[in-house]
Amino acid sequence: MDIILQPQVLVLILFLVFALLAIIGVPVAFALGISSICVILLDPRLTIWPFFQRSFYAIDSFVLLAVPLFMFTGTLMNNSKVTDKLIEFSRCIIGPVRGALAHVNILVSMLFAGISGSTNADTAGIGSILIPAMKKEGYPVSITVAVTAASSVMGVIIPPSLLMVVWSSITETSVAGLFLGGVIPGVLIGLTQMLTVGVLAKKDNYPRTAFPGFKKLLATSKHGIFALGAPVLIIGGILGGFFTPTEAAVAGIFYCLLFSALVYRQITVANLAKTCWETARITSLALFCVAMASIFGWLISYYRLPRMFMEFLAIENPVLLLLFSSGVMLLFGTFMDALPAMAILGPLFLPMIKQAGIHPVHFGVVSVVALALGFITPPYGLSLLISSKIAGIPMTKALKETMLFFGIAVLVIIAMILFPEIVLGLPRLLAPKFL
Secondary structure, three states: OOOOOOHHHHHHHHHHHHHHHHHOOOOHHHHHHHHHHHHHHHOOOOOOHHHHHHHHHHHOOOHHHHHHHHHHHHHHHHHOOHHHHHHHHHHHHHOOOEOHHHHHHHHHHHHHHHHHOOHHHHHHHHHHHHHHHHHHOOOOHHHHHHHHHHHHHHHHOOOOOHHHHHHHHHHOOOHHHHHHHOHHHHHHHHHHHHHHHHHHHHHHOOOEOOOOOHHHHHHHHHHHHHHHHHHHHHHHHHHOOOOOHHHHHHHHHHHHHHHHHHHHOOOOHHHHHHHHHHHHHHHHHHHHHHHHHHHHHHHHHHOOHHHHHHHHHOOOOHHHHHHHHHHHHHHHHOOOOHHHHHHHHHHHHHHHHHHOOOOHHHHHHHHHHHHHHHHHOOOOOHHHHHHHHHHOOOHHHHHHHHHHHHHHHHHHHHHHHHOOHHHHHHHHHHOHHHO
16 A cells, blocks of 8 residues: 655655755756655656656747757857957946956946847956956956856846746746846946946946047947847837737847847858857756756645645735845745746746735846846856866855845846836836737
């Protein structure tokens, strides 16, 4: 006779096995899959088939097709040297202010985010150019790493955003609403980072950069127009009803290919082959993670953990609930990639969010920003790790400066929670039908 364990026991086993595997260094995607299989095998009411069905259903999504397409765009920009042009344009805009290269680092990340939506592409592409340049001009190495890592977070906040596409697929929230909702928070984070750099530059006497002149500014302005044209095409196409998010991603690729080939003349067969290979490699890892996390999330729902969670917490105040959920996501982001974290936590908190009367777009944007900060917080901190590797220093040496930018971003999250119009104002103004 089969022994049927209580749902609470099975959920406990699920999380304990996952935690143990993660602690001993098993990759998160495999830890999610193995822990899910263990629970399925322990429950005689289940067969192994849900494991295959749910993993297939998770990635059998038209919306998720946008993930490799946006990733292709970011990789194409790096391989085609478009990033160099954006840096040149940004240097002309910033001018001879103190700490100009640090400001350029942040501004380029904002422009880059409007095309690629990828944090890793931002960190690698911009960091490989600006970190050596900032070191050469005498900036502290720790601040070059911190600025590069922290500014790259905007890649998944300012639309288009890969994380928002995945969040939309998991929670069935409007992609257009999430995209528009991320604009003001992303710009706020960028401006607060530039303000922080300005204070540090004055305090520590960062070097100035010579203004290249108005002639150079006019000559490089086409690069800025190109960068701004991509999000206008993507977001405008979605809001105007011309594209679905996936179709908008395809339009973005053609846009970048056209300008890279005709304006910059940097496209080669070798570049395209390299771009396709890098995109396939990174996308396969990301979508495998989504597939495994979806099984984990399905088991959480199957054993009614959200209902138990709601009864245990009983938080009805929308502000307190958003503060609590954001805190949990910040914690998860420190040791887990954002994709599996959102697949686990999204379905867990969504019923409570709906019951508290919180708008799903508000919750989604706040959650994505909170999870995005995991890219700069150890032990995961992938963007911080990449930036440190480029600079040739241990990650711990830039931790103090990075935590300063982290704290400022947390203040922005609190403002987003206290003042929902920071997130919902633009969608309500431009596209209320997507809310």
